[in-house]
Amino acid sequence: MSRTRWRLGLSVTALLTASALLPSPVHAEAAADYTITVDPSARGATIDDTMYGVFYEDINRAADGGLYAELVQNRSFEYSTADNASYTPLTSWTSDGTARVLNDAGRLNERNRTYLSLGAGSSVTNGGYNTGIHVQKGEKYDFSVWARAAGGTTLTVTLRDAAGTLAQVREVAARGEWRKYTAAFTATRTSDRGRLAVATAAPAALDMVSLFPRDTYKHRPNGLRADLAEKIEALHPGFLRFPGGCLVNTGSMADYSEASGWQRERSYQWKDTIGPVEERATNANFWGYNQSYGLGYYEYFRFAEDIGAMPLPVVPALVTGCGQNQAVDDEALLERHVQDTLDLIEFANGPRTSEWGRKRAEMGHPKPFGLTHLGVGNEENLPVEFLQRFEKFRAAIEAEYPDITVVSNSGPDDSGSVFDTAWRLNREAGVAMVDEHYYNSPQWFLQNNDRYDSYDRGGPKVFLGEYASQGNAWKNALSEAAFMTGLERNADVVKLASYAPLLANEDYVQWSPDMIWFNNHASWGSANYEVQKLFMNNTGDRVVPSTATGTPDVSGPITGAVGLSTWATSAAYDDVRVTSQDGRTLLSDDFSGGASRWTHSGAGSWTVQDGAYVQTDTAAENTMVTAGDPGWQNYDLHVRATKKAGKEGFLVAFGVKDTGNYYWWNLGGWNNTQSAVEQAADGGKSTLLSKAGSIETGRAYDIDVKVRGRQVTLYLDGEEWGSFTDDKPAEPFRQVVTEDARTGDLIVKVVNAQDTAARTAVDLGTAEVAGKARVTTLAADQDAVNTETTTPVTPVRSTFSGVANEFEYTFPPNSVTFLRIRQG
Numbered sequence: 001m002s003r004t005r006w007r008l009g010l011s012v013t014a015l016l017t018a019s020a021l022l023p024s025p026v027h028a029e030a031a032a033d034y035t036i037t038v039d040p041s042a043r044g045a046t047i048d049d050t051m052y053g054v055f056y057e058d059i060n061r062a063a064d065g066g067l068y069a070e071l072v073q074n075r076s077f078e079y080s081t082a083d084n085a086s087y088t089p090l091t092s093w094t095s096d097g098t099a100r101v102l103n104d105a106g107r108l109n110e111r112n113r114t115y116l117s118l119g120a121g122s123s124v125t126n127g128g129y130n131t132g133i134h135v136q137k138g139e140k141y142d143f144s145v146w147a148r149a150a151g152g153t154t155l156t157v158t159l160r161d162a163a164g165t166l167a168q169v170r171e172v173a174a175r176g177e178w179r180k181y182t183a184a185f186t187a188t189r190t191s192d193r194g195r196l197a198v199a200t201a202a203p204a205a206l207d208m209v210s211l212f213p214r215d216t217y218k219h220r221p222n223g224l225r226a227d228l229a230e231k232i233e234a235l236h237p238g239f240l241r242f243p244g245g246c247l248v249n250t251g252s253m254a255d256y257s258e259a260s261g262w263q264r265e266r267s268y269q270w271k272d273t274i275g276p277v278e279e280r281a282t283n284a285n286f287w288g289y290n291q292s293y294g295l296g297y298y299e300y301f302r303f304a305e306d307i308g309a310m311p312l313p314v315v316p317a318l319v320t321g322c323g324q325n326q327a328v329d330d331e332a333l334l335e336r337h338v339q340d341t342l343d344l345i346e347f348a349n350g351p352r353t354s355e356w357g358r359k360r361a362e363m364g365h366p367k368p369f370g371l372t373h374l375g376v377g378n379e380e381n382l383p384v385e386f387l388q389r390f391e392k393f394r395a396a397i398e399a400e401y402p403d404i405t406v407v408s409n410s411g412p413d414d415s416g417s418v419f420d421t422a423w424r425l426n427r428e429a430g431v432a433m434v435d436e437h438y439y440n441s442p443q444w445f446l447q448n449n450d451r452y453d454s455y456d457r458g459g460p461k462v463f464l465g466e467y468a469s470q471g472n473a474w475k476n477a478l479s480e481a482a483f484m485t486g487l488e489r490n491a492d493v494v495k496l497a498s499y500a501p502l503l504a505n506e507d508y509v510q511w512s513p514d515m516i517w518f519n520n521h522a523s524w525g526s527a528n529y530e531v532q533k534l535f536m537n538n539t540g541d542r543v544v545p546s547t548a549t550g551t552p553d554v555s556g557p558i559t560g561a562v563g564l565s566t567w568a569t570s571a572a573y574d575d576v577r578v579t580s581q582d583g584r585t586l587l588s589d590d591f592s593g594g595a596s597r598w599t600h601s602g603a604g605s606w607t608v609q610d611g612a613y614v615q616t617d618t619a620a621e622n623t624m625v626t627a628g629d630p631g632w633q634n635y636d637l638h639v640r641a642t643k644k645a646g647k648e649g650f651l652v653a654f655g656v657k658d659t660g661n662y663y664w665w666n667l668g669g670w671n672n673t674q675s676a677v678e679q680a681a682d683g684g685k686s687t688l689l690s691k692a693g694s695i696e697t698g699r700a701y702d703i704d705v706k707v708r709g710r711q712v713t714l715y716l717d718g719e720e721w722g723s724f725t726d727d728k729p730a731e732p733f734r735q736v737v738t739e740d741a742r743t744g745d746l747i748v749k750v751v752n753a754q755d756t757a758a759r760t761a762v763d764l765g766t767a768e769v770a771g772k773a774r775v776t777t778l779a780a781d782q783d784a785v786n787t788e789t790t791t792p793v794t795p796v797r798s799t800f801s802g803v804a805n806e807f808e809y810t811f812p813p814n815s816v817t818f819l820r821i822r823q824g
Contacts, residue, residue, distance in 0.1 A: 033760075068225070071128050129507075132192060141213055142184055147179065248315065314378055377408065380409065410434050488539070526793075558709070563625060574642075595608050650668065750819075771801060
């Protein structure tokens with residue numbers, strides 16, 4: 001298909017301020033030609049109202065310090081080294097005078113193990129999250145504390161920052177045994193560096209020191225931070241998956257009791273998270289901090305109801321994942337968790353006369369929450385052991401609650417031996433729905449729009465519970481948008497899909513990218529958020545079959561230099577040879593003369609030792625060194641490698657263009673459990689081929705890579721290990737058409753993920769359409785990133801007046817465009 005420079009005159013009426021990055025159809029110049037053909041008489045897949053949703057996990061301080069509106073950090077003095085090696089019971093607190101955290105019989109209750117003992121004339125001050133406690137002038141804040149003072153005391157409560165007071169000082173008279181005391185503040189100034197101090201005139205014990213904004217989401221007590229909850233609500237998600245994620249199926253499966261030694265590193269167990277907040281058990285979070293469980297299962301169910309989303313909780317299956325990979329062999333413990341899951345369903349759906357329905361009603365919600373879906377397990381790397389336990393959960397649930405859909409999963413990757421085994425076992429077991437997770441490069445998402453075209457229509461349905469393209473730039477969101485057109489086209493197989501993770505506090509990041517970013521005073525949607533919002537608010541009810549022409553394939557053979565690397569491993573490399581297809585020697589290095597041909601671009605420490613090139617740092621990750629010409633193609637690479645020490649094996653790179661674009665054979669990766677070929681594209685990695693296997697320390701391996709065109713064959717010690725052909729085009733032009741049953745609109749959704757405009761002939765067939773379309777466009781530079789202060793990726797709305805059964809439209813470079821066209 002030709003690429004031409006052109007001008008096209010179309011009538012467009014702008015309804016808003018235009019961005020310089022968003023050329024209108026009138027001014028489009030450089031363009032590629034495409035066609036979209038729609039068949040309105042054909043019947044495509046029905047799209048469920050729950051197609052798109054959100055996945056919530058307490059990662060990146062998404063709960064405490066995030067969605068949970070509590071402003072005091074470590075309010076119950078429960079922080080410990082079980083949460084984080086740097087924590088103490090007074091983390092986030094400073095003291096003046098005598099302040100001791102005690103764990104003895106004087107505690108508030110059995111499940112709230114520690115409390116603060118303050119001497120006469122002493123005080124403690126809390127620093128909140130990020131830069132401090134944020135207050136807004138004129139807004140009200142509710143303070144509470146549990147206190148015990150046998151002889152009576154006056155508690156003086158102040159809210160201030162370095163510049164002075166932020167609200168009028170409050171005094172609270174406390175006397176006798178444990179009791180809850182409250183006070184209210186009205187902020188006299190705005191500050192994001194506030195500090196809350198509590199001083200006592202006489203000896204006193206304190207616990208659950210709390211400060212909440214009065215203006216929580218929907219003004220609920222123990223509520224949610226309004227701006228974050230409202231951004232989630234604005235997505236109009238069809239479901240809310242909670243509470244994770246890796247924190248669900250990691251840690252001990254024991255309960256929080258004397259029998260377990262008050263286990264502080266547990267899997268997420270829902271019963272710990274309901275009831276009065278002062279009686280909820282604290283727990284370590286897999287991501288390296290503490291969970292107060294002030295935001296618990298009741299609050300999750302209520303939030304799902306508030307935003308009109310289907311609740312989808314996930315419970316542990318007694319097989320740990322996320323690198324822990326242990327199956328629990330304790331039948332009594334398994335039965336207890338199965339019963340807990342049945343009790344969870346009763347808590348959500350049972351009448352108020354039932355045991356757990358009564359607890360729900362006592363918390364303020366007599367009406368059932370209407371639970372229909374429940375996940376068991378998350379990203380288990382032991383598919384056989386997982387399915388054995390999953391089946392026990394499913395059998396018990398289906399016996400009592402046959403209308404509940406029990407969701408299984410396929411491990412942590414989009415392919416490989418774990419994925420294949422898990423899917424085979426799920427199909428054989430007749431599982432209703434399988435949860436897939438993957439994080440890949442933008443190129444992978446552009447290449448795999450057709451991923452679900454070939455899935456068995458009679459097999460388990462897919463819940464795409466976690467996916468993202470490894471970045472928050474516009475190019476990442478563009479690739480996700482292109483992929484989502486394929487999800488919609490396959491809505492008969494892909495029933496649920498959610499980007500992940502949802503939230504990130506910018507000062508406490510364990511995982512990136514994320515959909516919504518925030519600090520203690522502001523929040524903003526990423527470019528990915530804008531794409532998700534556009535799709536969720538314009539999903540439609542059925543797919544209208546359509547086809548489109550593609551972009552000419554301009555890819556040639558795999559080209560690039562070669563490289564050596566390690567990951568948390570020391571290894572020695574020797575006898576490196578690169579030979580062209582016709583037998584010419586391109587590189588031969590036995591390191592007898594040093595390593596001057598190699599360029600070190602990664603971490604680690606490389607030296608020549610005993611005639612080999614050795615990387616010695618066992619902590620360094622991605623220690624890449626490269627040699628050769630980026631223009632090399634059709635060659636054979638030979639390397640002799642020996643593992644010296646460390647966690648993994650070897651990384652042998654080929655097709656190296658630069659530090660962010662290459663292939664490597666990862667031998668003994670993932671803590672020396674599997675080997676894979678990975679492709680890095682613009683810094684993001686995708687797995688092309690993987691197998692189980694490990695690398696032995698001290699043993700020399702002969703590694704050979706044969707590159708021919710776009711086909712690669714790999715040999716280990718002379719035996720063929722595997723091969724692949726990387727010939728799938730990263731198609732930048734994708735589209736899908738749906739129909740909105742309520743409005744009758746055809747929704748033409750087009751992604752143009754390239755620097756060239758897409759001049760497109762659109763054929764709507766026999767559809768009777770109005771002459772105007774409402775247009776929403778997202779467009780920006782590929783590297784644009786939304787931040788607190790600037791949002792280059794933001795929706796632009798306009799009206800297009802040139803709609804007919806056949807019309808032309810030019811989709812801007814690097815854009816996502818939705819045209820809503822009225823029918824009839």
